[in-house]
Every structure is written in C-alpha cells, then in structure tokens.
Amino acid sequence: MPYVNIKVTREGGPDGTGPSAEQKAQLISGVTDLLQKVLGKSPATTFVVINEVPLEDWGVGGLPVQEYRRQAR
Amino acid sequence: MPYVNIKVTREGGPDGTGPSAEQKAQLISGVTDLLQKVLGKSPATTFVVINEVPLEDWGVGGLPVQEYRRQAR
Amino acid sequence: MPYVNIKVTREGGPDGTGPSAEQKAQLISGVTDLLQKVLGKSPATTFVVINEVPLEDWGVGGLPVQEYRRQAR
Amino acid sequence: MPYVNIKVTREGGPDGTGPSAEQKAQLISGVTDLLQKVLGKSPATTFVVINEVPLEDWGVGGLPVQEYRRQAR
Amino acid sequence: MPYVNIKVTREGGPDGTGPSAEQKAQLISGVTDLLQKVLGKSPATTFVVINEVPLEDWGVGGLPVQEYRRQAR
Amino acid sequence: MPYVNIKVTREGGPDGTGPSAEQKAQLISGVTDLLQKVLGKSPATTFVVINEVPLEDWGVGGLPVQEYRRQAR
Numbered sequence: 001m002p003y004v005n006i007k008v009t010r011e012g013g014p015d016g017t018g019p020s021a022e023q024k025a026q027l028i029s030g031v032t033d034l035l036q037k038v039l040g041k042s043p044a045t046t047f048v049v050i051n052e053v054p055l056e057d058w059g060v061g062g063l064p065v066q067e068y069r070r071q072a073r
Numbered sequence: 074m075p076y077v078n079i080k081v082t083r084e085g086g087p088d089g090t091g092p093s094a095e096q097k098a099q100l101i102s103g104v105t106d107l108l109q110k111v112l113g114k115s116p117a118t119t120f121v122v123i124n125e126v127p128l129e130d131w132g133v134g135g136l137p138v139q140e141y142r143r144q145a146r
Numbered sequence: 147m148p149y150v151n152i153k154v155t156r157e158g159g160p161d162g163t164g165p166s167a168e169q170k171a172q173l174i175s176g177v178t179d180l181l182q183k184v185l186g187k188s189p190a191t192t193f194v195v196i197n198e199v200p201l202e203d204w205g206v207g208g209l210p211v212q213e214y215r216r217q218a219r
Numbered sequence: 220m221p222y223v224n225i226k227v228t229r230e231g232g233p234d235g236t237g238p239s240a241e242q243k244a245q246l247i248s249g250v251t252d253l254l255q256k257v258l259g260k261s262p263a264t265t266f267v268v269i270n271e272v273p274l275e276d277w278g279v280g281g282l283p284v285q286e287y288r289r290q291a292r
Numbered sequence: 293m294p295y296v297n298i299k300v301t302r303e304g305g306p307d308g309t310g311p312s313a314e315q316k317a318q319l320i321s322g323v324t325d326l327l328q329k330v331l332g333k334s335p336a337t338t339f340v341v342i343n344e345v346p347l348e349d350w351g352v353g354g355l356p357v358q359e360y361r362r363q364a365r
Numbered sequence: 366m367p368y369v370n371i372k373v374t375r376e377g378g379p380d381g382t383g384p385s386a387e388q389k390a391q392l393i394s395g396v397t398d399l400l401q402k403v404l405g406k407s408p409a410t411t412f413v414v415i416n417e418v419p420l421e422d423w424g425v426g427g428l429p430v431q432e433y434r435r436q437a438r
Contacts, residue, residue: 007222021129023257028132030253038245048132056313059320059340060220076153094348099184101351107176111169121351133147167275174278194278202386205393205413240421247424267424295372318403326395330388
C-alpha cells in the first residue's frame with residue numbers, strides 16, 4: 001500500500017503553464033503502474049498526492065526558482 | 074512534542090462539500106486528545122497540520138479520485 | 147481516502163521507552179475512528195504512517211530535544 | 220525540479236522481503252523518466268526519496284498492516 | 293543534496309500579514325547557506341520548499357491556532 | 366509556530382561520515398534563529414525534524430545517489 005507524493009512547481013504566467021489535469025492523470029497512472037511492475041503493489045491501495053508549489057515558494061541554489069532561472073540564462 | 078499531518082481530499086461542487094472549519098477543529102482536538110491519552114504527550118507541544126488536496130491531485134487505483142469514484146459506482 | 151502521518155520522538159534509554167507496538171495500534175485505530183466519525187471517511191481507505199524520530203533529530207527552542215528538556219527542568 | 224517521495228512498507232521476515240537496492244534503483248529511474256516524459260522535467264534536478272516503513276508503523280482499515288492482512292485472508 | 297520543507301502559518305487579515313516574497317527569499321537563502329556552512333552541501337543541489345498553512349488548518353494545544361491565540365491572551 | 370523538515374543523505378562507510386550530533390544541533394539552532402530573525406517566530410514553538418536518508422534511498426538524475434556520484438566524476 002504505497003503512498004507517493006509528487007511536488008512540482010506551479011508554472012504559469014507569460015512564461016509557461018502548470019501541469020494540466022490530463023498531465024496529472026498521466027503522472028498518477030504512470031507511478032501506480034511502476035509500483036505494480038517493480039514491487040507488485042496493488043493499484044487499489046496505491047495513493048498518489050500531487051502538490052503544485054508556487055514559484056516563489058520553491059528555492060534552489062539559495063534563490064527562489066524564478067530568480068535562479070533568470071541568473072542561469 | 075508530536076507533529077501530525079492529516080491529508081484529506083477537498084470535496085465540493087455539486088457532489089459534496091469540503092471539511093468545514095468546525096470539522097477541522099474536531100480533527101485537531103481529537104488527534105491531540107488521542108496522543109495525550111495513548112502516549113502522554115502534552116497538547117501544548119502537539120502540532121496538527123491539515124492539508125486539503127484538490128480532487129484532481131489525489132490518485133488511487135491509477136486514476137484521479139473523481140474518475141476512480143465514477144468507475145467504482 | 148485520508149493519509150495521516152504521525153511523528154513522535156523515539157524515547158528510550160534510562161529515561162523512558164518508545165511507543166510500543168500496542169500503543170501504535172491504538173494510534174492507528176484512534177485516528178482512523180476519528181476520521182470516520184468527523185468526516186465519514188472509510189477506514190478501508192485511511193492510511194496512517196507513524197515515524198519515530200531519534201531524539202537528536204528533533205529540535206525545539208533551537209535545541210535538540212534532550213538538551214531542551216535538560217534546560218527546562 | 221520535482222521532488223518525489225515514495226513510501227512503501229518494509230516487508231521481510233518469514234513472509235517476504237523488502238525492496239532490494241536494485242528495485243529501488245528501478246523506482247528512481249522509472250519515476251524520473253515519467254516526469255521527463257509527461258512534464259519535460261530535467262532528470263538532473265529531479266530528486267526521489269524512498270522511505271521503507273516498518274509494518275507496525277503503517278496502518279490501514281484501523282489496524283497495523285500485518286493484522287489487517289491477517290484478517291483480510 | 294538536501295531537501296528542506298518549511299511550514300509556516302499564513303498570517304493575514306486585520307491581525308497581521310503573511311510572509312512576503314522577500315521574506316521567503318531570505319528563508320531560502322538563509323537555510324541554503326546554513327547547510328553549506330554546517331555540512332558542506334552544495335547550494336546547486338539544495339531544494340527548499342515553503343508551505344503557507346491557513347490558520348484554520350494548523351492546530352496546537354488541541355485548538356486551531358487562532359482560537360489558541362485568543363485563549364492565550 | 367513553524368515546522369521545518371531537513372532531509373540529508375546519510376553519508377558513511379569508507380567515503381565519509383554522516384552528520385554528527387553536533388552538526389545536527391547546529392542545523393536546529395541555525396534554522397530556528399533564521400525563522401526568528403526573518404519572520405519573528407518564537408523558538409519555543411519552532412519544531413525542526415532532521416531525516417538522514419540512506420544513500421540507496423535517494424535518487425537524482427534517475428540514479429541512486431552513489432551511482433550518480435560515480436558517473437559524475
């Protein structure tokens with residue numbers, strides 16, 4: 001009975017778009033299949049929770065991700 | 074000094090309603106009491122964090138929960 | 147289909163003992179009952195994960211918890 | 220830059236075995252591929268953390284998982 | 293390659309204001325520096341995720357935090 | 366009343382050593398100070414939980430971290 005939590009940045013605004021409902025469904029389906037294939041886990045008891053994290057709440061390299069990307073260009 | 078995280082789906086729309094502030098207060102009170110009763114933990118240092126997860130962000134059976142419920146009917 | 151994570155310190159040594167398997171079973175049972183009573187959640191799809199955290203890995207008041215307790219006496 | 224956390228029960232003893240290092244490597248590889256395929260996320264900034272949870276620390280149906288499985292037979 | 297998650301209450305309304313983007317940037321910068329100084333971890337592979345938790349979703353002392361603060365006055 | 370979770374790899378074996386109790390105390394102290402300085406949070410209600418993650422349980426670049434480091438040399 002696995003529990004999987006996937007955190008991704010919530011993209012959006014002029015530079016992109018966030019994960020769509022269809023993309024989230026693909027993540028849920030894909031990771032559930034993976035756990036069944038690799039560990040024999042039953043899909044019926046595999047929970048997947050996706051969190052979209054606002055860009056200003058995600059840091060890497062000591063910077064909020066938007067600032068980090070600007071500097072990395 | 075326990076830390077408890079409770080994740081539930083954020084219900085709503087035509088088919089239901091999300092947990093109310095009153096229901097959340099009952100969860101906080103109930104789980105804090107439980108930790109005091111079972112382990113003798115002080116309520117003053119028991120933290121409870123509740124997360125409401127949008128339906129499209131929660132998967133079970135390899136499907137987003139709304140789709141899963143539709144098929145389970 | 148709630149997911150609950152309970153983190154408690156792993157007590158032990160001369161000053162106490164950790165939660166026993168019986169106490170963990172009481173936490174699992176109690177929090178599952180609570181979610182059924184307050185939100186009508188089905189026990190069959192309620193997951194509870196307990197983490198015992200070593201004392202040196204838990205901080206409060208800016209100190210590891212053992213040091214914090216020593217100073218609080 | 221996704222962060223993925225996978226929690227599975229630590230199987231073992233007479234009735235089974237836990238995930239092997241090879242199986243964990245397959246989970247890491249598979250979920251990283253999935254995030255690249257579905258959302259275009261770079262593997263270099265995709266973190267995966269696996270937690271093996273002792274059976275007595277995982278509850279479902281209001282019971283520790285071993286007891287739950289015994290009753291489900 | 294550390295992963296740090298910081299959860300704080302989302303303040304606001306007549307009694308206060310939430311963390312600003314500038315304050316979040318300071319948290320990201322500060323905790324990344326700390327991990328580099330204490331453990332030699334590379335900022336480039338240090339992820340920080342901040343979650344603002346609504347006041348009604350955070351409990352302490354068996355009460356939602358707003359109620360707890362009212363009684364503590 | 367912030368809650369901070371810091372996950373780092375558990376180094377060790379011939380190639381290194383894990384974070385010492387002293388280093389963990391520095392992380393707890395440092396992050397608590399940071400939250401007080403930036404957001405005015407009280408140390409008395411700031412919880413810090415550190416998790417050491419075994420190397421085979423942490424993935425980056427689609428590989429367990431030890432393999433990733435070998436290839437990155």
